[in-house]
Amino acid sequence: MENAINLKKSVWVMFYAGFIQSIKIFKYYLLPVLTVYSLYLLFKGEIASIDIYMFTIMFTLTQIGICLGYHRMESHKPFDPHPVVRFILLALGAISLSGPPSYWVAIHLRHHAHADKDGDPHSPIHGFWHAHYAWINKLNLANLRDPYMKRFQGDTMLEFFDKTNLLWGLLGGVVPGVIDGWHGFLWGFAVRVFCTTHTTWLVNSYGHCFGKRDYLTKDQSRNNFWLAIISMGEGWHNNHHAFPKSAYHGFKWYQIDVCGYLVSMLEKLGLVKNVYRVSKESKKNRKITEEASSIEEIAEVKAKETAEITT
Ligand SMILES: [Zn+2]
Ligand SMILES: [Zn+2]
8 A cells, every 4th residue: 555655656756857857948948049039029020019918917917826826825824815716826826837836835845944055945055046047957856745745635726736737837828829829829928937937036046145134034035126026026035034924025115015915905805814914023023233134143232222121
C-alpha cells in the first residue's frame, strides 16, 4: 500500500517536473521572442486597439489571480473566501502559467521560511539574476512536497486546479486567439504572460535589492512604489515580510495596494470573512527608526525609551 502511494507521488513529481521544464523553456526562450515581435508590430501600427484592451484586461486579471489568489489567499490565508471567490481567483492564477498552485505556494512558503538565507529558493544573496529567474533551474521539486504541501491534503479545489493547471493556461491563449486571431494570441497571451511572469520575478529579485526598508525583518525585503503599481500591491514587499499574514500590503494611504482594495470590497460584499489586519501597535514595534536599523539597535532604543518613561 505504502509502495503504491510512493509510486503515485513519484509519478506526480515526474509529471510536474516535465511540466515545469516545458513551461521554463517556453518562458525563457519563446515568450521574449514573441514579445519583441509583438512590439515590432505595435510600432509598425499593425496592432488593433482590441489587442491592447485585451492585454490590459488580461494582465490585470492575471495579476489579481497571482497576487490575491495564489499569494495572499492560498499562501498566507489572511481571510476566509467564499468558495466561488476562491474558485475564480485560483482560475485567474492558473492562466498565468506559473505552475500548479500547491507548488507555487510551497516554493513561496519556503522563501518566507528561509528568506535571504541558505534554503531560500530565490534570494539575491546568490545574485540578482538567480533571484529573478535562474533559481528555477535549481529547484528540487521532490524536496518541496512533504514539508510545505501537507496543508493541501484533502483540499479538493486545490487538487482540481493542480491537475487542470495546464488546461487553464492554454485557455488563456485560446480565448484571445478566438477573439482576434494571431494578434489576439500575441497580446492576450504571449506578451501578457511575459509581463505577468517578469512582474512576479521582479518582486523576488528587485524587491529584495532596491527600495526602502520601513520594518525590521531578518531578510533584505524592500518597499517600492512603482513595483507596487504594476504588481497590484505586491511591491510593498518589506511590509509583507514583516507581517506576512496581513491581507493588506500597503499600510499608508499613499501605498497603493489594488489587491488590498479588492479585499475590502469583497469583505463589504460578504464574499470574504475574518480578514486579518495588523494592529497599529504591532507596526509601531517593528518600525525601523533613524536610531535603530537592526534587532540589537531596536532593543537598545526600546530599553532607553522604557528607562525614560519609568524614571
Ligand atoms: Zn520576498
Ligand atoms: Zn508571501
